[in-house]
Amino acid sequence: MGCGNSKSAAISSAGGSDSVRDNKLKKSKIVFVVGGPGSGKGTQCERIVGKYGFTHLSTGDLLRAEVTSGTERGQRLNAIMSRGELVPMETVLQMLKDAMLFKVDSAKGFLIDGYPRELSQAEAFEKKIAIPKLVLYINASSETMMERLMNRAKTSGRADDKAETFKARLQTYYEATEPVVQRYDSKGLVKKISAEGTADEVFKLVCEALDSLK
Numbered sequence: 511m512g513c514g515n516s517k518s519a520a521i522s523s524a525g526g527s528d529s530v531r532d533n534k535l536k537k538s539k540i541v542f543v544v545g546g547p548g549s550g551k552g553t554q555c556e557r558i559v560g561k562y563g564f565t566h567l568s569t570g571d572l573l574r575a576e577v578t579s580g581t582e583r584g585q586r587l588n589a590i591m592s593r594g595e596l597v598p599m600e601t602v603l604q605m606l607k608d609a610m611l612f613k614v615d616s617a618k619g620f621l622i623d624g625y626p627r628e629l630s631q632a633e634a635f636e637k638k639i640a641i642p643k644l645v646l647y648i649n650a651s652s653e654t655m656m657e658r659l660m661n662r663a664k665t666s667g668r669a670d671d672k673a674e675t676f677k678a679r680l681q682t683y684y685e686a687t688e689p690v691v692q693r694y695d696s697k698g699l700v701k702k703i704s705a706e707g708t709a710d711e712v713f714k715l716v717c718e719a720l721d722s723l724k
């Protein structure tokens with residue numbers, strides 16, 4: 511895959527035994543970026559990378575790369591994603607961990623965009639990878655998200671940028687992902703960002719939240 515997230519690539523990049531590499535991950539600065547479909551997670555992550563030099567990993571991008579590679583697994587994933595449903599956690603967590611291991615030596619911190627999307631994903635990540643330092647909750651109304659996605663659909667080529675799929679994704683988001691925000695809020699880790707303004711305005715709020723991390 512484009513980001514080199516295969517097990518062997520991860521091993522040759524990070525060096526050391528499995529437990530040494532796992533320990534490096536455990537100590538890394540991890541920020542979850544959570545929000546509804548089209549809220550602007552990817553847009554803000556791009557800007558954060560520019561200013562803070564974090565490594566951005568989007569689970570949606572990792573999955574789409576697998577789809578593009580044309581494997582049988584990619585075809586199965588594509589069918590699930592086109593329906594607006596979540597793919598099995600084992601698949602996405604292994605892809606994510608491999609991608610993190612590949613970058614662990616050079617990353618100043620990780621922006622994990624689109625994961626966790628359900629409570630079981632949060633629990634598995636904490637058990638197998640690390641506890642996040644912060645959760646950036648990118649919050650926009652369903653009307654704003656719909657409008658943004660319908661705009662993106664004109665150029666994105668994404669199979670899930672359709673009105674019907676948006677409704678399913680939104681339902682998945684409210685039912686499965688919002689409880690994740692509540693879980694981390696109760697631990698004091700959530701910074702809620704209003705994403706209704708322009709991308710520049712939202713970025714200002716994001717920077718305030720990230721600066722509080724130092």
Ligand SMILES: Nc1ncnc2c1ncn2[C@@H]1O[C@H](COP(=O)(O)OP(=O)(O)OP(=O)(O)O)[C@@H](O)[C@H]1O
Pocket residue numbers: 545546547548549550551552553554570658659661662705706707708709710712
């Ligand atoms: N603050 C903003 N104001 C207006 N448009 C925005 C803003 N932020 C993002 N957009 C636009 O909205 C669309 C969705 O943004 P983006 O792809 O960043 O969302 P996302 O949360 O990553 O979505 P997904 O979950 O579907 O991957 C894009 O076309 C982007 O350019």
Ligand SMILES: Nc1ncnc2c1ncn2[C@H]1C[C@H](O)[C@@H](COP(=O)(O)O)O1
Pocket residue numbers: 547568569570571573591594595596597598599602623624625626627631670679
């Ligand atoms: N963490 C995830 N778990 C299950 N499925 C996922 C995850 N991240 C992405 N996906 C699937 C389902 C989403 O609708 C699509 C697109 O993701 P996005 O983050 O919106 O690009 O991929």
Ligand SMILES: [Mg+2]
Pocket residue numbers: 551552568570
């Ligand atoms: Mg995105």
